[in-house]
Amino acid sequence: MRQFLRRQRYLIDYSLSALARRPGKHLALLLVYTLVVFLLASVMLFTQSLRREAALVLAQSPEIILQRQIAGRHDLMPAEYLDRIGRIRGVSAKYGRLWGYFYDPAVRANYTLMVPPPGSPAHGEPAPGDIVIGAGIARTRGLEVGDYLSLRSARGEPFAFRVAALLPHSTELVSTDLMLLGADDFRRFFAFPADRFTDIVLQVRNPREVRKVAEKLSLALPDTRPILREEILRTYDAVFGWRQGLVFVLMGGMVLAFVIFAWDRAAGLSGEERREIGILKSIGWETGDVLRMKFWEGAILSLTAFFLGYLLAYAHVFYLSAALFEPVLKGWAVLYPDFRPIPFVDGIQVATLFFFTVFPYTVATIVPIWRTAVTDPDAVMR
Amino acid sequence: MLLSPAVLALNGVSFTVTLMLVLAAGFALQVVRHWDLTSGSERQLELERRTYLIATLVTWSFAAAVVSLLLFVYNAEQMATQFVGAMCATGVLNAHPLGWPTLFLKILIFFAGAAWLMLNRLDNQAPDYPLVRVKYWLLLGFLPLAALEAGVQLGYFLGLDPDVITSCCGSLFTADGDGVAATVAALDPGWSLAAMYGLGLSVLGLGTVHGWRARRGASGVGFALSGALAFAAALAAIVSCVALYVYEHPHHHCPFCILKGGHGFIGYWLYLPLFTATALSLGVGLISGWGHIPSLTAAVQADGQRFTAAALALFALFYGVATYAILTSNLTMTGVWW
Amino acid sequence: MIELRDVKKVFNQGRGNALWAVRGVTLDLEPRQVTVFTGPSGSGKTTLLSMIGALSRPTSGRISLDGTLLSNLPERFMTQVRRRTFGFVFQRFNLIRGLTVLENVMLPAYPLAPDYGDLRRRARALLAQFGMDAKADDKVEWLSGGEAQRAAICRALINAPLILIADEPTANLDSARSRELIGLLGELQDLGKTVLVASHDPLVFESARVSRVVELRDGLLAEDA
Numbered sequence: 028m029r030q031f032l033r034r035q036r037y038l039i040d041y042s043l044s045a046l047a048r049r050p051g052k053h054l055a056l057l058l059v060y061t062l063v064v065f066l067l068a069s070v071m072l073f074t075q076s077l078r079r080e081a082a083l084v085l086a087q088s089p090e091i092i093l094q095r096q097i098a099g100r101h102d103l104m105p106a107e108y109l110d111r112i113g114r115i116r117g118v119s120a121k122y123g124r125l126w127g128y129f130y131d132p133a134v135r136a137n138y139t140l141m142v143p144p145p146g147s148p149a150h151g152e153p154a155p156g157d158i159v160i161g162a163g164i165a166r167t168r169g170l171e172v173g174d175y176l177s178l179r180s181a182r183g184e185p186f187a188f189r190v191a192a193l194l195p196h197s198t199e200l201v202s203t204d205l206m207l208l209g210a211d212d213f214r215r216f217f218a219f220p221a222d223r224f225t226d227i228v229l230q231v232r233n234p235r236e237v238r239k240v241a242e243k244l245s246l247a248l249p250d251t252r253p254i255l256r257e258e259i260l261r262t263y264d265a266v267f268g269w270r271q272g273l274v275f276v277l278m279g280g281m282v283l284a285f286v287i288f289a290w291d292r293a294a295g296l297s298g299e300e301r302r303e304i305g306i307l308k309s310i311g312w313e314t315g316d317v318l319r320m321k322f323w324e325g326a327i328l329s330l331t332a333f334f335l336g337y338l339l340a341y342a343h344v345f346y347l348s349a350a351l352f353e354p355v356l357k358g359w360a361v362l363y364p365d366f367r368p369i370p371f372v373d374g375i376q377v378a379t380l381f382f383f384t385v386f387p388y389t390v391a392t393i394v395p396i397w398r399t400a401v402t403d404p405d406a407v408m409r
Numbered sequence: 410m411l412l413s414p415a416v417l418a419l420n421g422v423s424f425t426v427t428l429m430l431v432l433a434a435g436f437a438l439q440v441v442r443h444w445d446l447t448s449g450s451e452r453q454l455e456l457e458r459r460t461y462l463i464a465t466l467v468t469w470s471f472a473a474a475v476v477s478l479l480l481f482v483y484n485a486e487q488m489a490t491q492f493v494g495a496m497c498a499t500g501v502l503n504a505h506p507l508g509w510p511t512l513f514l515k516i517l518i519f520f521a522g523a524a525w526l527m528l529n530r531l532d533n534q535a536p537d538y539p540l541v542r543v544k545y546w547l548l549l550g551f552l553p554l555a556a557l558e559a560g561v562q563l564g565y566f567l568g569l570d571p572d573v574i575t576s577c578c579g580s581l582f583t584a585d586g587d588g589v590a591a592t593v594a595a596l597d598p599g600w601s602l603a604a605m606y607g608l609g610l611s612v613l614g615l616g617t618v619h620g621w622r623a624r625r626g627a628s629g630v631g632f633a634l635s636g637a638l639a640f641a642a643a644l645a646a647i648v649s650c651v652a653l654y655v656y657e658h659p660h661h662h663c664p665f666c667i668l669k670g671g672h673g674f675i676g677y678w679l680y681l682p683l684f685t686a687t688a689l690s691l692g693v694g695l696i697s698g699w700g701h702i703p704s705l706t707a708a709v710q711a712d713g714q715r716f717t718a719a720a721l722a723l724f725a726l727f728y729g730v731a732t733y734a735i736l737t738s739n740l741t742m743t744g745v746w747w
Numbered sequence: 748m749i750e751l752r753d754v755k756k757v758f759n760q761g762r763g764n765a766l767w768a769v770r771g772v773t774l775d776l777e778p779r780q781v782t783v784f785t786g787p788s789g790s791g792k793t794t795l796l797s798m799i800g801a802l803s804r805p806t807s808g809r810i811s812l813d814g815t816l817l818s819n820l821p822e823r824f825m826t827q828v829r830r831r832t833f834g835f836v837f838q839r840f841n842l843i844r845g846l847t848v849l850e851n852v853m854l855p856a857y858p859l860a861p862d863y864g865d866l867r868r869r870a871r872a873l874l875a876q877f878g879m880d881a882k883a884d885d886k887v888e889w890l891s892g893g894e895a896q897r898a899a900i901c902r903a904l905i906n907a908p909l910i911l912i913a914d915e916p917t918a919n920l921d922s923a924r925s926r927e928l929i930g931l932l933g934e935l936q937d938l939g940k941t942v943l944v945a946s947h948d949p950l951v952f953e954s955a956r957v958s959r960v961v962e963l964r965d966g967l968l969a970e971d972a
Contacts, residue, residue, distance in 0.1 A: 033863075034857075037858075041857060048845040260490060261491050268414075272414050272417055276412065299844075303843055307854070309802060310854060310855040310902065311826060311829060311830030311855045311858065312826075312857070313823060314458065315823070316858040318465060375487055378415075378476065381476075382418035382476070382477075382480070390425055390429065393429075393462075394462070400461065401458040403803065404803065404826070404829075405802035408837060408914055446821070449818070451758075451760050454804065457822055533823065536824040
C-alpha cells in the first residue's frame with residue numbers, strides 16, 4: 028500500500044512537471060474546460076436557487092387555496108362559503124383573502140395588491156391609508172418610507188397611500204411587485220363587493236390529510252376548485268427541472284464540441300511529447316505506468332478546471348446576480364427583481380455537473396492516451 | 410421527467426458505459442480468437458497492447474457505474490417532492506415497476522465489475538496470462554448486464570409520471586402491505602437481527618479460516634457464498650430493524666433516509682463497508698479457484714490473503730457501526746415491539 | 748550469461764514491405780565483459796541489441812538470461828525484468844528536455860517507487876562518481892555533448908543494472924570525448940558490469956578495453972553470412 032501511494036506520488040510529480048513544461052498547450056485546454064464548467068454550473072446554480080427561493084416562499088403559504096369558478100372561470104368567493112364549509116377535521120384555520128392586480132400606467136407595470144392574511148409574520152394589516160411595498164415598486168417609483176403614492180381607483184378618483192414600510196430584500200423574487208394594504212382600503216380602491224373575497228385558504232397541519240380535506244371540499248362546494256400547495260411545489264419543481272434540462276440539452280452541442288477538442292488535444296501529440304513517452308518507455312516505464320501518469324495529468328487538469336469553473340459560476344450567480352442571464356430574464360416584467368439568491372452548494376448538483384464535464388473529457392481521452400502509452404519501447408533506438 | 414439534468418446524466422452515463430463495454434468486448438473477442446502467447450508476431454504484440462485498453466475501459470466503466478449508483482439514489486431522494494405521497498427515495502422507486510430493478514441491476518453491476526477487475530489483476534501477475542480467455546468470456550457476459558441496466562433505467566425514467574400516487578417508506582414499508590419490500594419490512598426484527606449477526610459470525614469465521622488456509626490453496630467459494638448471504642441478511646436487517654433504531658421510530662423502514670445528514674450520514678458508514686466487503690469476498694471466491702495453475706499459485710495466495718483481510722476488516726466495521734447504531738439509540742424495541 | 752538461439756526479427760510482417768532485420772543469430776555472451784557489435788548501418792546490430800535488452804521481442808527464436816527465458820514474455824513482464832537488469836545509453840542521449848540533470852537520472856526509478864530521499868542520494872552519488880555533481884541542478888539542454896552522455900550513463904545506472912547497453916554511444920562525440928567514454932565503459936566492466944555496445948566507430952571496436960567484437964552483416968553473424 029505504501030509502495031502504491033509512493034508510486035502515485037512519483038507519477039503525479041512527473042505529470043505536474045510535464046504540465047508545467049508546456050503551459051501554452053495546456054492553458055488553452057484549461058481555458059475551454061473552465062468555460063464549459065462555468066456555463067453549465069451557472070445555469071445549474073441559478074435555476075436551483077430560483078427553485079429554492081420559490082420553495083422558501085411557498086413554505087409559508089397555506090396548504091389549500093379554494094377558488095370559486097363560474098363557467099370554468101375564476102370568480103369572487105362569497106363570504107358565506109366560509110360558514111358553509113363548516114368544521115372539517117384536520118383543518119386548523121380558514122379565512123378569506125383579498126388580493127388582485129393593478130396596472131400602473133405611470134411606469135407601465137402591474138402591481139399585486141394584497142391584504143395581509145391574519146397572523147402574517149412581518150407586517151400586520153397596515154393602518155387605513157398606509158401601504159407596505161416591495162422593492163421593485165419602490166425602485167421604479169422612487170419611493171422611500173414616508174412618501175406618498177397616488178393611484179387612480181376603480182371609480183376614477185385618485186387615492187393617496189403613505190408608504191409605511193418596505194418589504195425585506197430576501198424574498199424579492201416573489202415580493203418585488205407586492206403592495207400590502209388594509210382591507211377597507213382594498214375594498215374602496217377596487218370597489219370590491221363587501222360580501223366577497225378573492226379566495227379562501229385553509230391550513231391543514233398533517234400533510235397526509237390534505238388530499239382528504241380537498242376531497243370533502245369539492246363535495247361540499249361543487250362550484251369551487253381546491254389548489255394544493257404540494258401541487259404547486261411539484262409543478263414548480265418539474266418546471267424548473269425541465270427548464271434546466273432543456274438548457275443542458277441546448278448546451279449539449281457545446282459539451283460535444285469540447286469533447287472533440289479534448290480528443291484532438293489528447294490525440295495530436297507533438298513530436299517532442301511523443302519522443303518523451305518513447306524515452307520513458309525505453310528507460311523502464313511500463314505501459315501501465317504511462318497510462319497512470321497520463322491519468323493523473325487528466326485528473327489535475329479536470330480538477331483545476333472544475334474548481335475554477337465552479338467557483339467562477341458561484342461568484343457569478345451569487346455575487347453578480349447572474350449578470351450574464353439578466354438580459355434573458357428581463358423579458359419577464361418591467362419590475363425586474365434585483366435578485367440576490369442565497370448561496371448554497373448541493374451534492375447532487377456537483378455530481379451531475381461532474382458527469383456533464385469530467386466524465387465526457389475522460390472518455391474522450393481514453394483511446395488517444397492508450398495509443399500514446401503503447402509506443403514501442405525501442406522506438407527511440409530506430 | 411427525462412429532461413432533469415441528473416436524469417440526463419444518469420442515462421448518458423449508462424449508455425456511454427454500455428458503449429465503452431461494447432468497444433472493450435469487441436477487442437476482447439479479437440483477443441480470444443487470435444491469442445497466441447508463443448508467437449512473437451506483430452499481431453500478438455498488438456493484441457497484448459489491446460489488453461491495456463480493455464482493462465482501462467472496464468476500469469472507467471466501473472468507476473462511472475459506482476458514481477452513477479450514488480447519483481441514482483440522490484436523484485430519487487430529490488425527486489421525492491415531485492410525486493404525490495412520496496416523501497423519500499423509496500416512494501420515487503415505487504412510482505414505476507422498473508424503479509427497484511434499476512437499483513438492483515446497478516448493484517449487480519457493481520459486484521460483477523469489482524469481481525472482474527480483481528480477476529484481471531490476478532491474471533496480470535502471471536507472465537503467461539493463463540486466464541486471458543476466461544476473463545474475456547466473462548467480460549462478454551458483463552456487457553448484456555450493462556446494456557440491460559441502461560435500457561431498464563431509461564424505461565423507468567420514461568415511465569415515471571409525476572401524477573402517479575406512490576407510497577413512501579412510511580406506508581409502503583408497513584407490515585400490512587404486500588410485495589417484496591413489505592415482506593422484508595414485515596420480517597420479525599428479532600429474527601432478522603439474529604440472521605444478520607449469525608451470518609455475520611459465519612462470514613467472519615469462514616473468512617478467518619480462509620485467510621489461514623489460502624496459503625494452502627483452499628477454495629474461497631464458501632467465503633464468497635457466506636459473504637453474499639451476509640450481504641442479503643444485512644440489507645434485510647437494515648430495513649426491518651437497524652433503520653428503525655437510527656430513526657428512533659418504530660415504523661419508519663427506509664433504507665435510504667439513513668444516508669441523510671439528519672442521521673449523521675450513518676448510512677454511508679453502513680453501506681460503504683458492507684458493499685466493499687461483499688465485493689471483495691465475491692472476488693476472493695472468484696480468484697481462489699485458480700491456485701492450481703502453477704504461474705498463479707503465488708499470486709492467488711497473496712491476493713487471496715490480502716483481499717480476505719480487507720473484506721474481514723470491512724465486515725467487522727459494518728457490524729460495529731450497526732451495533733453502535735442500535736446500542737446508542739433511544740428506541741427500545743426489545744420487550745415492547747418484539 | 749546471455750544465450751541467443753536462432754533469433755529472427757521481421758518488421759511489417761505479412762505486408763509488402765516486410766523487412767527481415769535479423770535473420771537467425773545464435774550466440775553466447777559472457778558476463779562481465781565489454782562486447783562490441785559492429786557492422787555497416789542496416790546490418791541489424793541495433794535491432795539485435797534491443798532484443799537482447801528486452802526492449803523488443805524476437806519474431807522467432809529464443810533469448811535467455813542466466814537460464815531464464817526472456818523472449819516469450821509479454822511486454823509487462825519484459826519491462827519488469829528490463830528495468831532491474833539493463834541500463835541503456837542511446838545514440839542521441841535521449842534526455843528529457845526541461846528537466847534537470849538530477850531529475851533525468853532519477854526517472855527510471857519512478858515506477859519502482861523507492862524512498863525519495865534514498866533515490867536522491869543514489870542519483871547524487873552517481874553524478875559525483877562521473878564528475879557531474881556540479882551540474883546536477885542544471886537543465887539538460889544546457890549540457891555539452893560529453894556532459895549529456897555522462898548524464899545518460901548515470902541514468903542508465905540508477906537502478907543498479909547488471910548489464911549496460913550502449914547504442915552508437917560515440918556518434919555525437921569528438922575523438923577525445925569518445926576515448927573518455929570508452930574509458931568509462933571499461934571502468935564499469937571493472938565494477939562487474941556486463942557492457943554491450945553497438946558501434947561502427949573504429950575508435951570503439953579497436954580499443955584495448957574491448958573483450959570481444961561481434962561482426963554483423965545483413966542480419967547474420969559475419970562468420971555465417
